[in-house]
Each structure stands twice: as structure tokens, then as C-alpha cells.
Amino acid sequence: MIPLSRRLNDANGQFAGVALATLHLKYFQQLLAQFHIGQEGAIALVLTDRLMLRIPHVQADIGRQMPASPLMEQAARQASGSLEQLSPFDQTVRMINFDHARNYPVLVAVATGKDEALGEWRRGALILTAVMLSLCAVIAVAGHFLIRSMQLRARAEAGLRQARDALGTANEKLAHMARDDGLTGIPNRRYFDMRLEKVFAQCQRIQRPLAIVMIDVDHFKQFNDLYGHPAGDECLKRIATALRSSIRRPEDLVARYGGEEMVLLLPETGAAGALCVAETARNAVADLRIVHAGSDAGQVTVSLGVAAWTPQPEDLPLEMLNAADAALYQAKAAGRNRIQLHGS
């Protein structure tokens, strides 16, 4: 039983008696039992510092002084609040909400078991964690395969690039081999013939002059006989380099025509210009000062035959070649180490 009393005043505020009532604990027990607080939940009514009622009900606890606890300490400071504590009654960890009844020294504390309250959340969190871990594993495996396939692709691409570069280099080499003379490194006769066809047609079309300078090393047979074939080869290489340095325009060409014979192809160049280039070439060879005991000059010299005119529609490249050759023959006949212009 819980006795309740209250002073009663009359209309003047004078003491008029005391109202006394008793509340049966059974009433509260039945009332509180209707609340769903779970298996580990608890409800306590504390009158001042004594336990008035508690669910779950333990008869021996009723009327007992409340043991010191975080709940009692906090309730002494605050009207209401919430906290988590280990129950001094049954050693269960609970999450508690408490409030003081207005006008009465009664503290009401409602608690749910922490494990019970968080159980559902924990289960959800566990499932979520498992799902996340599985997803991570799937992503990791997929990522591994993705990285692997990217690496394989990068390797394959690098291989392809290498093969392409090697092919490019091989093609370049082949093009050089097809175009250049193996001994001197300057373009060969096949390439010269090709260029002559093109340039001749072009000069014919635009009616611009074209010049061919045929160059032959003087007494080269004797040079070979005196100094040997390897020295002859070396001499030809040096002459080719000297001739290359004597042409200036990008469209000019120096080629090995065959044996010790070389040729200059000078597009858009008239007779005067061609004679000028021929003189530069002759001097470039003379400046090499390659000793030749069998030559009148005491060193290696060249003879040059020049053919230069504006090709007419009926003209053929071979005619210009033959003209340059004939001029060369004249230069040889006139004593070598000189330049002869065709038709002069």
C-alpha cells in the first residue's frame, strides 16, 4: 500500500484538515505490466530514495533503499534525463529514461535492455557488414581482373608499338637500300632515273630549264692500279661526299651513275647556273687533295659534261643524258679536269 496525504485549506486559507488516501501496489503492478518493455526491460517507481515498485517484480526489493547508482546521482541533479547503466538489481545493462512526477517526490524510470534494444540493429548491422564485405570482395576480385586485363592490354600495346617501330625501321632501311648506293651512300642510278623522269616532265610542263652534270673521275683505272681497289673505293666515297656538299638546293640531286661516274640533277637551272655548280663540284673534289701519281695534276681530278635547256614537249630525258655524256667525252678529250657545256 502507498499512503498519500494532503493538507486541505478553507476559503480563508486556514487549515481545514488532511485528506488521506491509500493506493494499492497491485493497481500499479497491473498498470505497468501492460507496457511492452521487452524481456530485459524494467520500470521502477522510487519514492524519495526507496523503491516503491519495480517490474520485474521481486517482493524482497519493495521498500528497499535504492542503492547508489549513476541513475540516482543523475536524478538528484536533473528533473529528467537518460543514461546507460548496469542494474544494481540484476546486473543487466539498460538504457534508462527517467522523470520526476510533478508535485510528488516520485521518480519514474523506464529502461530497456541494451542488448535487446540494440539486438535488431546489431543483426541489421551484421547483415549489412556481411553484404558490404561480400561487395568489397567482388569489387576487389573484379578490380584485380580489370587491372590484370589492363596490364595485359598495355603489354600487348607496347609489343605492338615495338613491332610497328621495328617495322618502320626495317622499312626505312629497305627504302634506303633500294634508293642509295651501297658504297658511297648517295642515291643510286635507279633512283636518279626515276627522279629524272619526274623532274624532266615537270620542267617540260612549266617550261623551266633543267640541267644534268655528268661527272667522271680522271684516270681512275690507274688510281686503282697504283693504290689498290680499297683505296679506290675510299676515294669514290670522299668524292661523293664532296659532290653532295657542292649542291645547295633541296630539289638538287647527286647520284652515283655507275662505276666512277656520278651525276648531278639540277631542276630549274639554266646553263649558267649549271656551269657554276659544276665548277663548285670540280673545286670540291680538287680540294680533297687525294694524291694520284698517275694524273697530270698529281691529285685526283674530275671531268664534267653539262647539258642544260628547257625541255620541249617532244624532248626525251635520254636526249639530255646523252648530251651530258657527250659533253663529258669532250671534256676528257680536251685534257680532263675541266667542264664542257654541251653545244658550246
Ligand SMILES: Nc1nc2c(ncn2[C@@H]2O[C@H](COP(=O)(O)OP(=O)(O)OP(=O)(O)O)[C@@H](O)[C@H]2O)c(=O)[nH]1
Ligand atoms: N675502286 C673502285 N673502282 C671502280 C669502281 N667502279 C669502277 N671502278 C673502276 O674505275 C675504272 C674506270 O676506268 P676507265 O673507264 O678506263 O676510266 P679512267 O681510268 O678513269 O680514265 P678516264 O675516265 O679516261 O680518265 C675501272 O678500273 C673500274 O674498275 C668502284 O666502285 N670502286
